[in-house]
Amino acid sequence: MNPSKNLLALLPLLAAFATLQAQAATDAGNALAPASAAQAEAVPMTDGEIRKVDAAAGKLTIKHGPIANLDMGAMTMIFRVQDPALLGQVKEGDQVRFSVIRANGALTVTTLVVQPPGK
Incomplete structure (x- = not known):
């Protein structure tokens, strides 16, 4: 297999990886939102x-x-x-x-x- 075909074969995998990373970051942000709101309520004045x-x-x-x-x-x-x-x-x-x-x-x-x- 020549290098161009290897690169073309990897492109869908790289796109899928980027999508998964973006989703993980979004999920992490959503998971932290309720904790941040709860944290804000418990903060001393x-x-x-x-x-x-x-x-x-x-x-x-x-x-x-x-x-x-x-x-x-x-x-x-x-x-x-x-x-x-x-x-x-x-x-x-x-x-x-x-x-x-x-x-x-x-x-x-x-x-x-x-x-x-x-x-």
Whole structure:
């Protein structure tokens, strides 16, 4: 058999392998989705203060206390928000309690509750 025929014989196998890999990746993503949602519900809340709302970028800058589930100390940093509607609930200076997870490589706020003044 010449090399061209070998290559032509392998093409259907390579296509099938690529299809199987794509399906496995999709299945893995679907399997993780419910766990991520459950994980988000179990994440502890952290106290913080909104420093900036960037609705165009879908991000909040929050000065926060320690974030236990991420083993992160107190600091000021930028977070993505899981639900863009959260951005309309806060303004600069608001005291909040929030939960954050690492989703798709980004620190993402999943829950946000504005605290009444004086708390």
